Amino acid sequence: MAKRPEPVQQVKERRDRALGALVGGIPYVQFIGMRFERRGDELTATLPFDEKLIGNPLLPALHGGVTAAFLETTAVIELGWQGLWGEIESGRIDAETLTPDTLPRMPKTIDFTVDYLRTGLPRDAYARARVNRSGRRYASVHVEAWQDNRSRLYAQATGHFLMPVHDAPDP
C-alpha cells in the first residue's frame, strides 16, 4: 500500500526548524542582523541595512568587512544546510529535538577571496551560495551578492572549507 504523503505544513515546519537551529545559534550572525529565507532547499541570505554596518560615512557605503562576513556566512550556512538537509529528510536527525547545541559540527573556512564589484549601498543586500565541489574533506563554494538588481552583483566570493569529521565512520 502506498504511503500517504506527509502533510505540507509538517514538512515546512521540520525544515524551518532545522534552518532556525543552524542560523539561530551564531551570535555574530545575530549581531550583524543577517537572516535566511528558504524555498525548498534553496537559501537566500538577507542583510537588512543598519546604520552600524556603514564603513564609509562620507559616501555612505557598507563596510567591506561586513560584505566579506555576509558572503562567508552565506557560504558556510549553505554548506552546513546541504549536509543537514540529507540528515533530517532521511530521518537520521530529528528536527523536532534539534537545537544549536545538538547540531552537527559546521565546516571551517580555510580561505576566502572577495571581489568587490560595486559600492555597497546603504540598503538591504542579498546573497546566494553555490557549492561547486563538496568532498569528504574539502569544499569549494562560490557566493554572489546583490542589492537592487539580481543581475548587478555588488560583490562575489570564492572560499575553501574544511568539512567536519563525522562521529561515526561511513559504512
Place this chain on the structure above:
Amino acid sequence: MDPDIKTRLARQFIESIPHARALGMSFVEIGEGVAELTMPYDTRFVGDPHTGVIHGGAISTLMDTCGGAAVMAHPAGAGGTATLDLRIDYMRAATPGQNVTARATCYHVTRSVAFVRAVAMDDDRENPVASATGAFTIEPSRGRT
C-alpha cells in the same frame, strides 16, 4: 600633504566609521603605510557557540579596516580608499577571551592602486590567527578626507 597631517586625518576617518566603532576597534599604531588596530573579545562576535571562538567575519572586518587605514596613511596614498579585493587565510581559531590585533602594511602604491598585506594575531603573536592580502583603490582626494 605633510605625512603627520595625513596620518592624523586617516586616524580620524577610521575612528569615525560606524562599523569600526560597533566592533570596538582602536588604534595601537598608525604611521607611513602601516596601521595596527585592536578589537576586544566580545561574546556578541562569537561564531561558534560551542567554543566561544570569534567569527571569521569580525576578523576579516578588522583586517579590511586596518588595510584601508594603512593605505590612507601611506605618503603616496590618497585621502580615500575602497577595497577592490581581499583574500583571507584562516590559520587557526583565535583564543576565546583574548583581543585580536591586526597589523597591515601598504607595501606598494601606484597612481590608482594600493597593495596591502595584513596579519591578525591574538596574545600569541608568533602564531597568527589569519593573514590577508588585498588591492585597494586610490580615490581622488578632492571632496573626501
